[in-house]
Amino acid sequence: MGDARETSESNIDVLIIGAGPAGLMAAASLAHLKVPFRIVDRRRTKIFTGQADGLQCRSLEIFDSLGFADRVWKEANHMIEICMWNPGPDGVIRRSDRIPDTIVGLSRFQQIVLHQGRIERFFLDNIDKYTEKKWGGVERGTLPESLEIGMTGEYPVKVVLRGLSDEEVEVKQVIVSGEKSVGNIGSDGLFRSNLGDAAEDEEEELIRQSKKRGGESEIVNTKYVIGCDGARSWTRRALGFELQGEATDFIWGVMDIIPITDFPDIRMRCAIHSANDGSLMVIPRENRLVRLYIQLKEVTPDASGRADRSKITPALIFGAAQKILRPYKIDYEYCDWWTAYQIGQRVGTSFSDDTNRVFLAGDAVHTHSPKAGQGMNVSMQDSYNLAWKVGLVAKGICKPSILSSYQSERRRVAKDLIEFDHKFARLFSGRPASDVMDAEGVSMEEFKDAFLKGNLFASGLSVNYGPSNLVVKPGNPAEQGDGSTRSSLLEGTPHNLTEEEFAKKQALASGLPVGMRFNSFKVLNQACARPWHLQERLKLDGRFRIVLFAGNILAPEQKQRVQTFCDKLDAPTSFLRRATPKDDKIDSVVEILTIHSAKRTETELLRDFPEILHPFDAHNGWDYNKVFVDDVSYHEGFGDAHTNYGVNKERGCVVAVRPDQYVGWIGELEDFEQLTNYFEGCLLLRDQA
Numbered sequence: 001m002g003d004a005r006e007t008s009e010s011n012i013d014v015l016i017i018g019a020g021p022a023g024l025m026a027a028a029s030l031a032h033l034k035v036p037f038r039i040v041d042r043r044r045t046k047i048f049t050g051q052a053d054g055l056q057c058r059s060l061e062i063f064d065s066l067g068f069a070d071r072v073w074k075e076a077n078h079m080i081e082i083c084m085w086n087p088g089p090d091g092v093i094r095r096s097d098r099i100p101d102t103i104v105g106l107s108r109f110q111q112i113v114l115h116q117g118r119i120e121r122f123f124l125d126n127i128d129k130y131t132e133k134k135w136g137g138v139e140r141g142t143l144p145e146s147l148e149i150g151m152t153g154e155y156p157v158k159v160v161l162r163g164l165s166d167e168e169v170e171v172k173q174v175i176v177s178g179e180k181s182v183g184n185i186g187s188d189g190l191f192r193s194n195l196g197d198a199a200e201d202e203e204e205e206l207i208r209q210s211k212k213r214g215g216e217s218e219i220v221n222t223k224y225v226i227g228c229d230g231a232r233s234w235t236r237r238a239l240g241f242e243l244q245g246e247a248t249d250f251i252w253g254v255m256d257i258i259p260i261t262d263f264p265d266i267r268m269r270c271a272i273h274s275a276n277d278g279s280l281m282v283i284p285r286e287n288r289l290v291r292l293y294i295q296l297k298e299v300t301p302d303a304s305g306r307a308d309r310s311k312i313t314p315a316l317i318f319g320a321a322q323k324i325l326r327p328y329k330i331d332y333e334y335c336d337w338w339t340a341y342q343i344g345q346r347v348g349t350s351f352s353d354d355t356n357r358v359f360l361a362g363d364a365v366h367t368h369s370p371k372a373g374q375g376m377n378v379s380m381q382d383s384y385n386l387a388w389k390v391g392l393v394a395k396g397i398c399k400p401s402i403l404s405s406y407q408s409e410r411r412r413v414a415k416d417l418i419e420f421d422h423k424f425a426r427l428f429s430g431r432p433a434s435d436v437m438d439a440e441g442v443s444m445e446e447f448k449d450a451f452l453k454g455n456l457f458a459s460g461l462s463v464n465y466g467p468s469n470l471v472v473k474p475g476n477p478a479e480q481g482d483g484s485t486r487s488s489l490l491e492g493t494p495h496n497l498t499e500e501e502f503a504k505k506q507a508l509a510s511g512l513p514v515g516m517r518f519n520s521f522k523v524l525n526q527a528c529a530r531p532w533h534l535q536e537r538l539k540l541d542g543r544f545r546i547v548l549f550a551g552n553i554l555a556p557e558q559k560q561r562v563q564t565f566c567d568k569l570d571a572p573t574s575f576l577r578r579a580t581p582k583d584d585k586i587d588s589v590v591e592i593l594t595i596h597s598a599k600r601t602e603t604e605l606l607r608d609f610p611e612i613l614h615p616f617d618a619h620n621g622w623d624y625n626k627v628f629v630d631d632v633s634y635h636e637g638f639g640d641a642h643t644n645y646g647v648n649k650e651r652g653c654v655v656a657v658r659p660d661q662y663v664g665w666i667g668e669l670e671d672f673e674q675l676t677n678y679f680e681g682c683l684l685l686r687d688q689a
Contacts, residue, residue: 009219011155012038013394016226017235019043019138021116022362022379023228024123027138028066029387031130033542035394038220040142040161042229053115053285057107058460058517059377062384065540065661068122069109076114077286083265084448087275092327097448101269103455108520108533111459113285116376141166145207145217147225147238149357155221157357162207163216203234224390225358228383233364239353241360243367245346245418251299253317256337258288261330266290273447277323289336294321296340312340344368345418350486351407359386359406366414368421377460378417382410384540388659392542397579397589402682405468408481413463415482420457465515469681470658472665472674473514474502505666508653509549510646518547518661522639523595524631526605527624531633534595534641537625538661543591544679548669549642550596551652553608558650565654565669566610575676578685586615589683593626597642597649600629 014030016023019041030037055072063069079101086096102110128137141164150156227235231243259266263282267290270282278295285291294317317338322330348365352358362379386406392398456462466480466487467473473480474497481487497505506514520535538545548565551558569576569592579589594613596603605614605627614623630641630649642649656665656678665678679685 007160007217007219009221011221012036013222014038014224014226014390015157015159015220015222016040016228017144017159018227018229018233018362018364019120019140020228020230020362020379021119021123021376022364022383023226024120024127024138025062025380026226026228026361026383026387028123028126028130029384029540030391031127032066032540033388033391033395034132035391036132038139039137040139040144042141042143042164044140044166053113053283053291054377055112055114055119056377056458056460057102057109057111058463059380060109060112061107061517061520061535061661062380062540063122064109064536065538066126067539068126071122072114072119073109073112075118075286076112077284079111079113079269079284081268083268083270085265085270085272087273091275093272093274093325095265099448099455101455102459106456106459106461108535113283113291115286119376143203143206144234144238147235147358149353149355151355153221155223156355157222157225159220159222159225161218161220162211163218164206165209165213223357223394226383226386226390227358227360227364228362228379229364231363231367233360235358236348236360236364239350239358239360241348241350241365243346243348243365245344245367251296251312251340251342253292253294253296253312253320253340254338255292255294255314255317255321255335256285256289257292257332258334258336259290259330259332261325261328263325263328263330266330271447272324274324274326277326278320280321280324292321294318294324296320299340314338345422347411347414347418350484351411352403352486356400356403359390361386361410365411366418368418378413381413381460381463384660385410388540388542392659395542396684397542398682399469399684402468402470404486405465405470407484408468408477408487409465411482411484412466412480416457461517463516464513465662467515470664471515471662472497472678474499505671508647508668509655509666511644512646512655512663512666514663514666516663518655518657518663519645521641521644522633522636523628523641524600524633525625526596526600526603526609526627526629529600529633531636531639532628534593534628535661537593537628538657540659542659543587543589544659544664544683545657546590546592546675547655547657548592548594548613549645549647549652549655550594550609551648552598552650553596553603554598555650558652559608561651561669563610565672566612568672570610570612575679575683575685578687579679579683582686585617586612587623587626590679591626593628595628595630595641595652597630597652600631603629 013035014037016026016037016039019039023039027037027039055076060069060072063072082099082101083095084097085093088094143162143164145160145162148158225235227233229235266282267284269284272280278297280295281293283291296317298320299312314335317340344367346367348360351360351365361382363375368375389398389402389406393400393403465471467475467477478484478487512518518535518538520533522531523534524531550562553559553562568574576586576590580586581588592613594609605624606622609627614626616622630639632638647653654667654669654675655663656675658664665675667674
C-alpha cells in the first residue's frame with residue numbers, strides 16, 4: 001500500500017536483510033535456536049547460475065552442525081589435488097608441482113566446489129524444516145526504506161520495508177550477440193560485479209517508484225537487525241559506515257564452461273602462470289563444468305581507477321584464456337555463466353552500531369578477490385558466529401555483553417583475510433620471474449610457498465579468537481581482537497590468567513587450543529558401541545557444552561574425582577541448575593558430554609557414571625547418547641581421541657565449548673569455581689533462591 005493507505009506494523013525478534021549465503025546462514029541458525037526471525041531480499045528468486053562455488057573444510061563442518069553437509073558432500077566436486085603450471089626456460093608452460101588441495105588430517109572434510117544456487121537451496125530446505133510457519137521463509141521483492149535505532153523498549157529498532165513489483169526488481173543484464181559462432185554464451189554476471197556502477201541511488205529510485213504506484217509498505221519493530229546485503233549494502237550506508245581499502249589494477253574474467261581441450265589437468269585445480277600472457281586458475285566443477293579465472297591483461301583501469309565493463313565480453317575473456325594455455329587448445333560449446341571483476345580488498349570500519357542492535361556480515365563488511373575461495377565461506381562464518389549470540393541474548397539466556405565479541409572476533413578474521421588475499425593476488429597476477437636476477441618478476445617458489453601456507457588459512461581452521469567473556473585466555477582483548485575500542489569494552493577478561501597459568505591449563509588438552517574450533521576424532525557410544533565423530537555431537541541448537549574427559553573411570557581415585565565434579569554440577573546452587581529455565585530439562589542450556597578411556601567392555605553406563613552424565617526422563621528413560629569411550633571399534637578403527645586431543649588418559653580434564661564449536665575454557669576437574677566463573681560471565685543465571 002502506498003502513502004495514502006494505512007501502513008501495517010509488526011514485531012519480530014530478528015530481521016535479516018539479504019538472503020544470500022550469509023543471510024541464509026543467519027536464518028538457518030536462528031531457526032535451529034527457535035528464535036523468531038524474518039528475512040527479506042530484493043531479488044525475486046535465489047540465484048541459478050554463477051557466483052560463489054568453493055566450500056572449505058570449516059564451512060562443511062558448520063553445514064554438518066545444521067544437518068545438511070551430506071547433501072552438499074554428495075553433490076559437489078571434490079578438490080583433491082592442485083597442479084601448478086609455470087613457464088620453462090623456453091617460455092612453454094609445464095606442470096611444475098602437485099600438492100594436496102587440503103592439508104591431510106586437518107578435518108574430516110576436504111575442500112569441494114558446488115554452485116551457490118544449490119547451496120542456497122539446501123539452506124532454504126533446512127530453514128523450512130526447522131522454522132515455525134508463522135515466521136521464517138524468505139520474503140522476496142522487499143527492500144528496506146528506513147532504519148531507526150531507539151534506546152528503549154523490547155523492540156527498539158524500527159525498519160520500514162517496501163514491496164517491489166516484478167518490473168522493479170528485474171535485473172538489467174548486458175546482452176551479448178554474435179560473440180561466438182558455436183554454443184551458448186550463458187548468463188551475464190556483470191550486473192553483480194564490482195565493475196558495475198555504484199548503487200547508492202538505485203534503492204531510492206526503486207522506493208520512489210513503489211510509492212508512486214501505491215506499493216505496499218510495512219513497519220517492522222525488531223530487537224536486532226542483521227545486514228547481509230552485499231558489498232553495496234543498504235544497511236551499511238544506513239548506519240553511515242564505510243569500507244576502507246583500495247582496488248588494484250588487476251582485472252579478471254570468470255567463465256563457467258564445459259571445456260573441450262587437450263590440456264591434461266582440466267579436472268584438477270590448477271594455478272597457471274604463462275610467460276607473458278597472464279595467469280589462470282582452473283576450478284573443476286560439478287556436472288562437467290569447469291570454472292576459469294582468467295587474468296585480463298588487455299583491460300586496464302582508467303584515470304578514475306575503474307575498468308570499462310562495456311569492453312569486457314565473453315570473447316575477450318576466453319581469448320585471454322586461450323593465450324595463457326598455449327600450446328594447449330581449449331574451446332567450448334556451452335557456457336553457463338560469465339563475469340569480470342577488479343581485485344579489491346576492503347574491510348568495514350565497524351561491524352555493528354554502538355548499541356549492538358544492528359550488525360553487518362559478509363560482503364557488507366569485507367570484499368576481496370574470489371580465487372582463494374574465501375568470500376562465501378567467511379561470509380557464512382560471520383553470521384554463524386553472530387546468529388547464536390543474537391539468538392541467545394534475544395531469548396534471555398546470554399548476557400547482552402557477549403554481542404561485542406562479534407566485531408572483535410570476525411573483524412580480525414576479515415583483516416587477516418584481506419592481508420592474505422593482498423599477497424596472494426599479487427603473486428598470482430604478477431609476471432613469473434624469468435631467472436633469479438629478474439627482480440620485477442614473481443618467484444614461482446614464493447608462489448608455491450604462499451599456496452601451501454595459504455591452504456591452512458583457506459581451510460577456515462586457523463581462526464583463533466582472542467580473550468573475551470566467551471574465551472578464557474590471557475592478553476589484551478583489543479590486541480588479540482580487531483584492534484578497535486570495541487574489543488577493549490569486552491567483559492570476561494577478569495579471569496586474569498597469566499601466561500604461565502594459561503599454559504598449564506592449555507597443556508591439559510594441547511590438541512584443543514582455546515579460541516579455536518573443537519577438532520573431531522572418532523569415539524564410541526558407550527551404550528551401543530557406534531562410532532561417532534565427536535564433532536557430530538556438537539549440533540547448533542544454542543547449547544553450550546561441557547566436554548568431560550573422565551579419564552580411566554574404573555580407577556577408584558579417578559572415579560571419585562568424577563563423582564565430586566558431578567556432585568558440584570548437580571547441586572541446586574550450581575551454574576548448571578541456575579542456567580536452566582524453570583521446568584526445563586537439565587541440559588537445555590548447557591549439555592554435558594563425557595569421554596572416558598577405560599575399556600568399553602569392562603564399563604557399564606548406569607553403574608560407573610553419575611546420573612547427571614546420562615539424565616533420566618520419566619517419559620524417555622535414561623539418555624544413552626551422552627557418554628562415549630575412546631576405544632577400538634569393530635569396523636572403523638581407533639580414533640585415539642585422548643592422544644589426538646593431548647589429554648591424559650588417566651586424569652582427563654574439562655573443556656567448555658561454545659554453541660559454535662569453539663573452545664572457550666579448559667581446566668582440571670577440581671577447577672569448578674573457574675568453570676562457574678566462565679558461565680557466569682556469559683549466561684544470565686537465575687537467583688539461587
